Amino acid sequence: MIKLFSNPLAIDQSTQKATALNLLSIKRPHMRGFLFAWLSFFIAFFGWFSIAPLITTIRKDLKLTNDDVNNSNIISVSSTILFRITAGLLCDRLGPRRVMFTILVLGSIPVGLSGLAHDATSLMIVRFFVGILGSAFVPCQFWTMQMFDKNAVGTANAFAGGWGNMGAGITTMVMPLLFDGVATNLEDHVAWRVTMVIPAAIIFFIAILNLLITDDCPQGKWEQHEKPVEVHEVDEKKSAVYNGNQSDADNRQVSPKPGLGAYLRAIKNPNVLVLIAMYACCFGVELAVDNAIATFFHDHFNLNQTTAGLIGSIFGTMNFFSRPTGGLFSDLLYSKFEIRGRLALQFVILFLEGLFLIVFNYSVNSGLGTAIVILVLFSYFTQAGCGTTYGIIPFVDPPIVGTVSGLVGAGGNVGGLVFATVFKIYAGPRTPYAFLVIGATVMSVSFLTFLLRVNGRMLVELKR
Incomplete structure (x- = not known):
């Protein structure tokens, strides 16, 4: 059973990593690191998506076309691909903090x-550099x-990632309200510009x-992460003591710092390529929808801008529990069925995501209420x-987990770029059809789960 309120925090003595969470604690190093992982990610996403909720006002002020708006959405997502790939290797070498x-x-400046x-051109330039904030996801997960x-890393990753991702939903809700407050004393032309200073600060x-x-790891600063751990109590399942020569990679705190060759090693791993495609079909969908959903409901x-923003924020704020439960269920199934439990859940979740995206295409013709209900469902999955x-x-490959995390995270942005382009192609009255196309794509990719081989196990293994 995964513990979310362990007090005192349960620690594995051989790795010094926590085997449970205490969501009510901010004690160093474990829960303080957890807090700032998601909080930093949250505020980064708040800033990254802060322009989108005000795009109705900005579109009018800068005299933008729909193509200009869609192009700026695409640019804000595409720039993060490079930043995420770089962030993964930097985490392996410098630590997350x-x-x-x-x-x-760097992201606060633009x-x-x-x-x-x-x-339009200057807005696109700004949004390109704001995209650096999207790479905060990589150090968050690392x-x-x-x-x-x-046994608890799936839950920890999902809570930190989910609560961080929630920044995209909260900014959809908050930025129009901040704008309304500022606009009481200033003209709209000035008010949206002043409002943007708030998230930057x-x-x-x-x-x-x-x-x-904060600390990088249980030992403190990243320079200490390879320091041998003195073990006084050894778990029966981990009878070997880590003294700097431990051969079991699963028990090592971290591997030697990888270089650029880590990218080649990761790309040659079929599991990494499949996970890149899968993350493109969940986080990539999230990025594209975050940029488009408020404008969709508005049009x-x-x-009005504020009401559309409040409804659109439902999608992002679902992250408070949707992504965490994905990780929590993944850990629970791992405890019962090992890695095959995680793989089975992966298939089911992605398949249902695609299904409800397709249903959303038809729900919008049944009224606002029905559309919101289906929005909640496809948001969850x-x-x-x-x-x-x-x-x-x-x-997948523990010695280069930061590089793998960065590449998969960048895959999410590639998906965001692709799906943002789909929204551009089906702009205006045809926007609901974009959800149908995206949903069919996600359902197809869900079947790639059967190609994953992790820890020597596959979801379905044919007997010879």
Whole structure:
């Protein structure tokens, strides 16, 4: 049974990683690292998607076409692909804390300066550099992988990722409200520009806290992560003591720092390629929908900017429990059926995600209420799929887990780019059809689960 409120926190003595969570604690190093992993990710996503909820006002002010808006959405997602790939290797070499700090500081600058945009081109340039914030996901997941052992890592990853992803939903709700407050004293032309300074300041503040009051791993700073661990009590299942020469990679705190060859090693692994495609079909869908959903409800149901933002925020705020439950169920099935339990859940979640995306295409013709209900359902499975995917990643190639995490995370952005293009192709009255196309794609990719071989096991193994 996965414990979410373990007190005192259960620690595996051979790895110094936590085997449970205590969601009510912020004690160093494990739960403090968990807190800042998701909080930093949350505020990064808040900043990354802060322009989208105000796009109705910005579109009018900058005289943008629908193509301009869709192109800026695509650019904001595409730039993060490079940043995520780079962040993965940097985490392996420098640790999560400094990588997260750097991402937040660099990302806060274009967010704060986004008010300088005066036409479509300048808006696209701004959104390109704001995209660096999307790479905060990589140190977030890497951080929890350092703090939590294999039986709890799926849950930890999913809670941190889900609560962090929720920033995209909260910004859809909050930014229009902040704009309304600022606009009471300023013209819209100025108000949206001033509003953008608020998330920039918060991002910078959280970045400083990362550097000052957190740890990279149970041993403290990243430079200590390979330091031998003195073991006084050894689990019966882990009779070997880690003294710096432990051969069992599963018990080692972390492997030697990988170089650029880690990318080639990861890309040659078929499991990594399949997981990239799968993450493209859950997180990639989430990115595309986060950018499009408020505008869709505004245009399709003739709602005002604030109301459309509040309804659209349902999609992102579902992350509070949807992605965490994906990771939690993944860990529970792992405890009963080992890796095949994680794989079975992966297939079911992705298949149902695709199914409800297809249903959403038809639900919008039945009224706003029906559309919201189906939105909730496909939102749950989309985000739970992110949790189940990262429940598998720590088992694929542990010595280069940061690089694998970064590549799979970048795959999510590739998916976001592809699906944002689908929304561009089916813009305007045909937007519901985009959900049908995306849903059919996700359902097809779900069957790739049967190609995964992790820890020597497959979901379905044919007897010879």
